[in-house]
Structures are given as C-alpha cells and as structure tokens.
Amino acid sequence: MIEAFEILFQWQNLALLFLGTALGLIVGSIPGLTATMLIALTLPITFHMEPVAAITLLIGEYVGGVSGGLVMAILLRMPGTPASIVTTFDGYPMARKGKAERALALGITASVVGGVISWFFLAGMSPSLAKFALKFGPWEYFALVMMALVMLAALAQGSLIKGLIAGMLGMACSLPGIDTSIGQERLTFGADFLLSGFGLLPVLIGCFAFRQILVDAASLDRPKNVKVPDRHLPLYRSDIKKHGANMVRSSLIGTWIGLLPGIGGNIAAMVSYVTTKQISKEPEKFGTGHEPGVVAGESANNASIGGALIPLITMGIPGSVTETVLIGALTIHNLQPGPLLFQEAPEITYGIIAAYLIANFMMLALMWGLVRHIARISSLPNSVLLSVVPVFCVLGVFAANSNYNDVWVMIGFGLLGLGLEAVKAPLGPFVIGFVLSPIAEEQLRAALMMTDGDFGSILARPWAMFFVFLMVLTLAWPPLAAHFAKKRQVNREADKTHSDGEAA
Amino acid sequence: MSSNDTRREAYQNLAFCAFVYAVAFVLYFGAKDLPPPRFEPLGSAALPNAIAVILTVLASFILVPALLTLHRARKAEADSNEGDGLLGEYAVWRGLAIFAVLVTYVAALDFFRSGFVITTTIVVTVISGIFVGLRPKSLILHAIGGFCLAMILMLVFTKILYVDLT
Numbered sequence: 001m002i003e004a005f006e007i008l009f010q011w012q013n014l015a016l017l018f019l020g021t022a023l024g025l026i027v028g029s030i031p032g033l034t035a036t037m038l039i040a041l042t043l044p045i046t047f048h049m050e051p052v053a054a055i056t057l058l059i060g061e062y063v064g065g066v067s068g069g070l071v072m073a074i075l076l077r078m079p080g081t082p083a084s085i086v087t088t089f090d091g092y093p094m095a096r097k098g099k100a101e102r103a104l105a106l107g108i109t110a111s112v113v114g115g116v117i118s119w120f121f122l123a124g125m126s127p128s129l130a131k132f133a134l135k136f137g138p139w140e141y142f143a144l145v146m147m148a149l150v151m152l153a154a155l156a157q158g159s160l161i162k163g164l165i166a167g168m169l170g171m172a173c174s175l176p177g178i179d180t181s182i183g184q185e186r187l188t189f190g191a192d193f194l195l196s197g198f199g200l201l202p203v204l205i206g207c208f209a210f211r212q213i214l215v216d217a218a219s220l221d222r223p224k225n226v227k228v229p230d231r232h233l234p235l236y237r238s239d240i241k242k243h244g245a246n247m248v249r250s251s252l253i254g255t256w257i258g259l260l261p262g263i264g265g266n267i268a269a270m271v272s273y274v275t276t277k278q279i280s281k282e283p284e285k286f287g288t289g290h291e292p293g294v295v296a297g298e299s300a301n302n303a304s305i306g307g308a309l310i311p312l313i314t315m316g317i318p319g320s321v322t323e324t325v326l327i328g329a330l331t332i333h334n335l336q337p338g339p340l341l342f343q344e345a346p347e348i349t350y351g352i353i354a355a356y357l358i359a360n361f362m363m364l365a366l367m368w369g370l371v372r373h374i375a376r377i378s379s380l381p382n383s384v385l386l387s388v389v390p391v392f393c394v395l396g397v398f399a400a401n402s403n404y405n406d407v408w409v410m411i412g413f414g415l416l417g418l419g420l421e422a423v424k425a426p427l428g429p430f431v432i433g434f435v436l437s438p439i440a441e442e443q444l445r446a447a448l449m450m451t452d453g454d455f456g457s458i459l460a461r462p463w464a465m466f467f468v469f470l471m472v473l474t475l476a477w478p479p480l481a482a483h484f485a486k487k488r489q490v491n492r493e494a495d496k497t498h499s500d501g502e503a504a
Numbered sequence: 505m506s507s508n509d510t511r512r513e514a515y516q517n518l519a520f521c522a523f524v525y526a527v528a529f530v531l532y533f534g535a536k537d538l539p540p541p542r543f544e545p546l547g548s549a550a551l552p553n554a555i556a557v558i559l560t561v562l563a564s565f566i567l568v569p570a571l572l573t574l575h576r577a578r579k580a581e582a583d584s585n586e587g588d589g590l591l592g593e594y595a596v597w598r599g600l601a602i603f604a605v606l607v608t609y610v611a612a613l614d615f616f617r618s619g620f621v622i623t624t625t626i627v628v629t630v631i632s633g634i635f636v637g638l639r640p641k642s643l644i645l646h647a648i649g650g651f652c653l654a655m656i657l658m659l660v661f662t663k664i665l666y667v668d669l670t
Contacts, residue, residue: 041664041665161562161565161566162520162566164558164562165524165559165562165563165566168555168558168559168562169524169527169559171551171555172527172531172552172555172559175531175551175552175555179548181544181548182542182543182544182548184538184539184548186534186535186538186548186552187530187531187534187535187552189534213602213606214599214602214603215599217598217599217601217602217603218595218596218598218599218600219595219599381635382635383631383632383635383636383642383646384632384646384649386602386631386635387627387628387629387631387632387646387650388628388653390606390609390627390631391624391627391628391653391654391657394606394609394610394613395657395661395669398667398669399661399665399667402667402668404610404613404614407610407614408610408614411606411607411610419520419523422516423516423517423519423520425520437551441546441551444546445544445545445546448544448545448546449544449545452545453545
C-alpha cells in the first residue's frame, strides 16, 4: 500500500488525478451529462498511458462525477444520478431559503467523510467483505430491493398510499420493451421506439429537471439571495457533534449496501435517508430543508462508491455501468480483474485503493474553493437559468443515444412529474420504482427458477427474511406510531384532568 | 383548510385515481396477449398483472375518501383573491409559454432538422424575452449569450464528444 501511495504521489499521476476529479465534478454538475459518459469517452485516451496513470484518471472522474451531482441537486433540484435524488429532498429547500452555501458545505463534507470511511473498508477488509457479498443470492437481492422501495415510499413526504402508488407507477413505466429473460416484446403496442423501453436518463431528467423548469417558470417565488460568507464557509465545530454520528452511520450503511453489485449505489442513499428520518427526534422536518437529510444522503452516496469497488477489485464483478467501463480499462491494459489481480498486479489494485482516497480529498479541495461561487448559481435570474438549463437537458438526453425520441420521452415524463406533484404523490418513489423494478423482477425470476417456483423457499433465507421483516415494519409503523401517539395524548390529558381535579 | 381547498383536493384525487386505473387497464390489456411462462415459473405477464392489481387496490383507498369528501362538502363562499388570482394566472401562462417554446425547439431540431446554433439562439432569446419583456438591449444581450453558448456546445459535442447535432 505504501508503494502504491509513493507511485501515486509522482507529479504526473497526481496531476491526472486532479484533472480527472475536476472533469468529473464539472460533468457531474451538468444535468444530462454523467460520470459514466465521461469515463467512457476518456477510455480511448488512456490506451497509451501507463495502467496506473489510466486508472488514476478514471477513478478521479468517478469520484468527481458522483460528487458533482450534489451541486445541481441542491441548487436547482436536478439530480444527475438516481443516488442524488434524496439530496434534493432537503438540499433544494435549503437553497430556496437562502442557505445554499450551507447545504453545499454540508454535502461536500458528508461526501468526503463517506468516501474516507468506505476507504478503510476497501483498504482493510476487501476480501472478507467480498465473501459476505457472495452469500447474497436472488432472494436476498429481491427482498432488499423491495424493502428499499417500500421504505422510500412509506417515509417520503405525503401519504403512504400515494407513495406506494408512485412506486408502482414507476415500476409500470419500466415494463415496456423487451423482456430480457426470454426476449419477448412486452407492452410495446407495436411502437418501435418502445422496443428499448424508456431510458433512465430521459425519465430522471424529465421528472426532476424538466419538471422543475416548468414549475419555476410558472412560479412567482424568487429564490432568496445567497449570502456568501466573507472568509469562512458555514461549517462549525458544533457540526461534528450535530452531524458526526449521522455521517458515520450513513457511511457504514452506504459502504455495506454499495458492496452489493448492481443495486448498491442506487439505494444506499435512500436507505440511509429513511433510516435517519426514522430514528430522528424531528422526522416531520425531513423534506423541508433539514440538514441531517442532506448529510445522510451524501455520506451514503459517496461511501457506496468505495463499497462498490470492493467486488470490482476482489472478484471482477462490476456494480454498475460505470464499473463495467472501469473493467474495460483494466482489460485494455491486459489486466484481468478478479481475485488474482492482487497477486499479479498489486500496484494496480493498491493504486485503485490509494487513488480513491486521494480523489476524495482533491474533490474536497476543489469544491471548497469553488462552493462560494457555485452557490451563486441559485440566485441567477430566471431569464438566464430557465433559458440555459433546458438546452443542457435537451442536449444531454439527446447525446446519450443521438435519438430525439428520448427527448420527447423526457418531455412526457416532465408532464407526468408535474401531474404527480400536483396530486402530492412523491417523485422519489416513482423514479426509484422505475430503476429497481427490472432488478426486482430479474432476481425474483432467478430465485423461482432455482427453487422450481417455490415461493416458500424465501423462509429459509435469514437475510431475505430480515429485509422482509423491515419492509413489513416500515408499512405497519406509521399507523402504529399514530395509534401510540394518540394513546399517549389521551393518557396525558387524563393525567392533567386528574391533577387539576386534585388541585381543586 | 377551506371548503374550496378540500373540494379541489378531492377532485385532484379523483383525477389521480382515474389516471391510475387507466394505467392499470393498459397494463392488463397489454399483458393479456403475452405467452404463458415456458422456461421459468413467472413469465412476462406476471409483473404487469401484479402491478395492475396492486394499483387498482391502492387507488381504491384514495377514491373512496375522495368521493366521501365531495359528498359531505358544503358550498362555501369563495375567498376573494382576485388580485392574487390574476398574478397566479399570469405565472401559469408564462409556464405554458415556456413549455410551448421548448416543445417547438425540440420539434424544430427533430422534424425540421433546423440548425442547432440558430435554433438554440432563438430559443434562449425567446425564453429570456418572456421573463424580461421586449427590452431591445436585454434581448440583444441574451441573444449574444445564447449564440456563444450554442457555439461552445456545438464545438464540444461535435468535436470532442462526437455527437452529431446537425
């Protein structure tokens, strides 16, 4: 590990890491552009680089790209990735109240803490954690995905029923296309453009960015002017006590869930957010600009990157499209990702681990220097913001597949998002249902194929049953909590009447 | 909450239920022609049917209270908010106008293959004009800004990202 740091601290590699992180931050900040796109485009450039240099650049882009998503999520309610959705719940209301720099500062700090904590697991416990991840089979994945969806639906702002309906509608929207298990066309109704289904990027940008553009255009509210502090960013020593436990807990959740290939990054932030809300003494404040909400989401979000790198470097299993591209980078340098990579090319594996840590600190330094100026974006006049941002949205969605059908889909989902918000159905569960539905269906089918269609076999899987228990508890908790609160209120009133009577 | 607000919310919930039932119907209709499962126990139709059933059941939990609310609601005097109403209507029209501009922008690029730079410049100018009004100096500044933005984006996307915008 020490040799890896020595190699990384050569000026060329440090410069590449800095460049990658900066590019990732810029790209991640722009609605419609993603870290995956940037990494895929940079890949050919790395052909002629040394493997360590290439991986260093790409890891910097990965960390920067994920972290950059918080900027637009907070300032304009436009998340760059599904994992940034929860940051919009509290980050955007904070920005509307004129606390954009505070939200950004907290988000950045939480991101770095999440990254550093997950680094310790990545550096120290990769092989044993990877073995734990291998114990998860299809039933565990299915139960975890359904638990995450139900938790988010139940604990998002608004009614439980509408949250569940929103989640189900999101799942329904993911169905059109080719059923990948058997190659059957499903719900396409003869339309060719539906053969590939609705893309994630058009849905995400449509539901959040495009919808927000229309809402802001029709709104009379003006965002409050950002108060840029003279010297210090709004972070105080008291924040350690106030948010420290939340950061650590959320980072642990993010690392452990990020460990699970395929789903970790998307739901880590969500599970962390709903957990923080559930154990909070002020759950009603979540969604209105409550600082712990921003901290929980961003800590888990970045921690999940470290978690996701564990199966990548120990077993060669990519957790997402981004990691698939990283595996491509290793392959083109004649490196086979997997358990033997530690023996055959330790400078690469430890290089990835070292680069991940330093990239987090570089991201902190870059964001720290720029956050005061970035925060001013939210107070630009609407004539500038609402004329420029739609162009980025259209371009970003178009650029993914060079297809204007995706742009029309974005517009359609923008209108759908407006309608859902008008009836107070939360958007978070809708998008997450869209993202998680294919995974849930695939895992359920795999589980049933393995067990010859026996649904009861889930009972023999302790982790799966644990997630099912949490799901049932989440559904039952709101009415139970209301019942206990009412009983406490009645008892208090009875005690008060009794004590008043005695006094008289 | 005023009586008008309660009734408006009830109507919104009814519209939402109608939409949910329509989606459930589409799912059921689309799934009924799918073949039965052959290689695995679930099949392609299982999830659409399951979601359709769950949506129908969940929507009923909103439909019934909404109908009861409307049944019980009494006519109340409307709040006299004519001033606010006018301002609110203007803002809604502004939102609709921007939506129309954006749809026209995408249609121009998709169906008429209009030049990206000129179309983007016009759109940025028009949208900013909706906000700032017909002030020539402001419009010219926004047009110049839009042109510069369009040129930069054209350069980045065509030369660096190899995305054809023409």
